[in-house]
Amino acid sequence: MAVLGSGSWGTTFAKVLADAAPDTDVMLWSRRPEVAEEISVHHRNSRYLGDTLLPGNVSASAVIDAVLADSDLVVLAVPAQTLRAQLPAWRPLIPPHAVVVSLMKGLEVGTDARMSEVIAEELALPPERIAVLSGPNLAMEIAREEPTASVVACPDHDTATWIAAACTASYFRPYTSTDVIGVEIGGIVKNVIALAVGICEGRRMGDNTKASVITRGLAETTRLAVALGGRPETMAGLAGMGDLIATCSSALSRNHTAGHLLGQGLTLDQVTVRMNQTAEGIKSAQAVLDSATKLGVDMPITASVVAVLQGRLSVNDLGPRLLARNLKPEGDHAP
Numbered sequence: 150m151a152v153l154g155s156g157s158w159g160t161t162f163a164k165v166l167a168d169a170a171p172d173t174d175v176m177l178w179s180r181r182p183e184v185a186e187e188i189s190v191h192h193r194n195s196r197y198l199g200d201t202l203l204p205g206n207v208s209a210s211a212v213i214d215a216v217l218a219d220s221d222l223v224v225l226a227v228p229a230q231t232l233r234a235q236l237p238a239w240r241p242l243i244p245p246h247a248v249v250v251s252l253m254k255g256l257e258v259g260t261d262a263r264m265s266e267v268i269a270e271e272l273a274l275p276p277e278r279i280a281v282l283s284g285p286n287l288a289m290e291i292a293r294e295e296p297t298a299s300v301v302a303c304p305d306h307d308t309a310t311w312i313a314a315a316c317t318a319s320y321f322r323p324y325t326s327t328d329v330i331g332v333e334i335g336g337i338v339k340n341v342i343a344l345a346v347g348i349c350e351g352r353r354m355g356d357n358t359k360a361s362v363i364t365r366g367l368a369e370t371t372r373l374a375v376a377l378g379g380r381p382e383t384m385a386g387l388a389g390m391g392d393l394i395a396t397c398s399s400a401l402s403r404n405h406t407a408g409h410l411l412g413q414g415l416t417l418d419q420v421t422v423r424m425n426q427t428a429e430g431i432k433s434a435q436a437v438l439d440s441a442t443k444l445g446v447d448m449p450i451t452a453s454v455v456a457v458l459q460g461r462l463s464v465n466d467l468g469p470r471l472l473a474r475n476l477k478p479e480g481d482h483a484p
């Protein structure tokens with residue numbers, strides 16, 4: 150099994166795969182040779198996972214050919230905006246039978262493409278060989294083996310079931326789904342909503358505000374997912390509500406943290422300097438809004454976050470702007 154990207158989630162997921170199948174070799178690809186060496190020699194990735202000890206069947210290399218050779222499962226865990234540029238070099242090295250799984254929670258800026266779509270375009274794979282995994286999956290908690298559930302989605306149910314079996318560990322329980330669109334959109338938009346919640350917390354607003362933004366955030370996420378062809382029930386599950394709750398509640402979330410810093414008055418540049426890990430929502434917010442605009446879907450929280458990120462809306466005006474909108478029935482599911 151190959152995991153490309155040895156940041157916090159790629160490394161943690163390699164541990165999950167290795168714990169699920171102790172007799173199987175799991176190989177990580179790292180951009181930086183020194184990270185690969187630390188993983189292979191010391192069984193640690195200290196920059197991302199502190200002193201977490203990785204299983205003995207996890208190793209790493211900065212040489213992509215060695216990592217992809219003979220792999221049945223290829224897991225992709227690089228920042229979403231960097232994926233497309235890397236795939237052409239990987240394409241000839243991916244074994245013809247391998248299934249590719251995306252762990253990424255971002256939408257491509259400029260094309261509004263989901264990561265499974267980027268993979269399909271650049272690797273020319275049929276849908277049954279592309280899957281996504283998403284859910285309330287804060288990497289550090291999983292690295293500490295705290296019980297966690299997730300969703301593996303693939304149009305082909307048997308493939309989803311095979312992947313789920315491959316990543317079932319004593320502390321990690323994947324469910325299966327055929328709703329790739331819904332599972333991906335849940336993971337992408339929750340990052341934008343977590344930015345909004347973080348901003349409110351940074352403005353010292355309390356739990357009523359937070360619950361209101363989370364709940365209405367789920368409503369606008371569901372509108373977009375359904376307009377794109379996803380299923381509303383997916384949004385009530387782990388990849389929708391589950392991930393939204395985890396990300397909007399946790400201090401471990403990079404998106405939540407970035408929002409908090411913005412709410413405290415830092416500029417986006419200052420926030421970016423402070424973040425040493427990927428907060429996908431900062432870039433994906435614009436792509437989410439572009440996608441919604443094309444489909445005629447109203448996403449007021451996302452639009453406000455984009456306005457803050459672009460410096461067009463002060464964090465002090467975000468709440469008043471959202472509350473000044475026209476009144477409407479709560480269950481109004483019109484776009």
Ligand SMILES: NC(=O)C1=CN([C@@H]2O[C@H](COP(=O)(O)OP(=O)(O)OC[C@H]3O[C@@H](n4cnc5c(N)ncnc54)[C@H](O)[C@@H]3O)[C@@H](O)[C@H]2O)C=CC1
Nearest residue numbers: 155156157158159226227231253254286287288426427429
């Ligand atoms: N960390 C988490 O708790 C979770 C993260 N995710 C998603 O997983 C994806 C990866 O995130 P993390 O592992 O958390 O990010 P990270 O910031 O911890 O690590 C990113 C990794 O990609 C590498 N990288 C950065 N720029 C690159 C480039 N231009 N080319 C190649 N590699 C590059 C970095 O060296 C690093 O190894 C994101 O889409 C994120 O939303 C999903 C669930 C949980």
Ligand SMILES: O=C(CO)COP(=O)(O)O
Nearest residue numbers: 284285286287402403404
């Ligand atoms: O996706 C995640 C939890 O499910 C991680 O969230 P952050 O990227 O905000 O840290």
